[in-house]
Amino acid sequence: ALIEKKLYLNRYRVDAGRPHIRIKDAEICATRCEAQACVVCCPAGCWSSESGRVSLITDGCLECGTCRIICDQFNNVDWDYPRGGFGILYKFG
Numbered sequence: 001a002l003i004e005k006k007l008y009l010n011r012y013r014v015d016a017g018r019p020h021i022r023i024k025d026a027e028i029c030a031t032r033c034e035a036q037a038c039v040v041c042c043p044a045g046c047w048s049s050e051s052g053r054v055s056l057i058t059d060g061c062l063e064c065g066t067c068r069i070i071c072d073q074f075n076n077v078d079w080d081y082p083r084g085g086f087g088i089l090y091k092f093g
């Protein structure tokens with residue numbers, strides 16, 4: 001698909017050991033959040049759920065902010081932009 005081709009043009013620099021997004025309290029995801037919308041809404045597929053436990057790997061994050069906004073019930077996403085020089089480097093064209 002076209003979007004995959006466009007995404008392939010982007011480059012990603014991982015800030016190892018310093019994820020720019022964190023789950024504040026994993027127990028809330030596991031025991032109180034039924035929707036777990038982050039898992040389906042992230043366009044980069046950073047979020048996953050196994051046996052009800054949500055995990056997050058921020059490599060490849062597009063910095064779109066969807067996960068922060070979608071978690072409006074519990075506000076359980078600690079979200080920041082990556083440090084300068086890390087994260088997604090968009091290339092257009």
Ligand code: SF4
Pocket residue numbers: 021041042043044045046047058060061062063064065066067068
């Ligand atoms: Fe996924 Fe967007 Fe959240 Fe990054 S900011 S983890 S791309 S939903």
